[in-house]
Amino acid sequence: MEEWLEQVWFIPAETKPNSVGIIISCGIHGNETGPIVACNALLDLVRSKQLIPAVSLLLIFGNPQAINAKQRYLDFNLNRLFGNSTAGGTEAQRARQLEQACHRLQQQCGRIRWHLDLHSTIKPSRIERFALTPVTRGEYQLQWRPLLYAGGFRGLVRQTRRANTFSQYTHDHFGTDSFTLECGSLLQPTNQGDNALLEWLVAMVTEPSALASEHQDAPLQEFRVAEDIIRHSDQFQFMIDEQEPNFSPHPKGSLIYSDRDGPFYTSEQRYSLFLNSRVEVGQRAGLLLERIQ
Ligand SMILES: [Zn+2]
Structure with missing residues (x-):
């Protein structure tokens, strides 16, 4: 395991370290604690060798300064700064660094299969957990409905207008299956810790095919x-x-x-x-x- 940047961890697969890579990111907004706690627990499992990913994993804590300050951001919303090299400020600098880390993963692994960017909503939702896709070119490579359903995600929102988000950036630059995942609200207990999310992430980095076969009938509500x-x-x-x-x-x-x-x-x-x-x-x-x- 290598720390490429502050709180950006490269965790090579034991068997085929150079075949393919995946990205999990959290804390792009520093106060979205639930996914941050789950990703810290994931990192602990890797450190203690209880978890070895099936493919190489880049685990990103997006905005360490905002996480420490328990704030959404310091200068500017980080999730509007990807692929926009003219912006300035703390978050803009971090966006450039995270982009470079993704390029390094691509160089190391040849291909980045998927990217899950984990967030929490500010308000409660009638559909508590849901996924958003960026503006995409073509269909995704994996069958995501059963995988998302297994993680408790019951809604899928297809975005139609390009924004400078992290998931839009990875999809545009690496052809990655990219999602922004809203894992619950800041007001819910899951924002303090989220075991169900952790278990799903563990399954996603070890044997996602088992999840997919369990949830073939995955009735997600879909929106554009x-x-x-x-x-x-x-x-x-x-x-x-x-x-x-x-x-x-x-x-x-x-x-x-x-x-x-x-x-x-x-x-x-x-x-x-x-x-x-x-x-x-x-x-x-x-x-x-x-x-x-
Ligand atoms: Zn967020």
């Missing part, structure tokens, strides 16, 4: 992003309860927000996700989803 809600001015305000849980439904014709260009009504039934009006002008204040399955 219909609208990005962008805060265009200081006049922006939600006209629905911003504190509602993620995936709250809004029928066709609902008034969702108003901004300098006037009110916004839904053209079809939509589901809200990540509502947060306290973002900078020009940043995303939420998503509206359409159900596709």
Whole structure:
């Protein structure tokens, strides 16, 4: 096991160290404790040789300074800084380092099969655990539905607008099967520790094929992003309860927000996700989803 950077661990597979690599990341937002605790436990299992990954693993604690400070971030949201080399500040520097670590894994292993970037939602969700894909080119290599289902993930959100997230970066640069995984809310007990998540991660790095065969019938609710809600001015305000849980439904014709260009009504039934009006002008204040399955 090698520490390539502060809190970035390369754990070679015992048998075929150079065949293929995988990435698990957590703590891109420093206050999302549940996945950080699970990944620390995973690292302890590796250290004590109770766990040897089937393929080489890069285990990343995304933002150590924010993790120590128990804050979402210090200067800027790290998950908006990947693939954007002109940004400055603590998080921008870290994004460059993490990108380089991924390139090093690619050079060492030849191919990166998958990347799971673990997060917690700020608010509770009607679907407690769910996965998001970045904007993808083509289908993923693995059959992910049974694998995600085995981890308790019951929703899948396909993003339609490119953002400078870590999962978008790894998918774009390495053709990796990449997900942002929302593993529960900051308000739930799982944010203090999450044994179910740990057990799933252990299975994913050792024998994922067993998980896949157990959960062939994996009924995930599937959505695609219909609208990005962008805060265009200081006049922006939600006209629905911003504190509602993620995936709250809004029928066709609902008034969702108003901004300098006037009110916004839904053209079809939509589901809200990540509502947060306290973002900078020009940043995303939420998503509206359409159900596709
Ligand atoms: Zn997060």
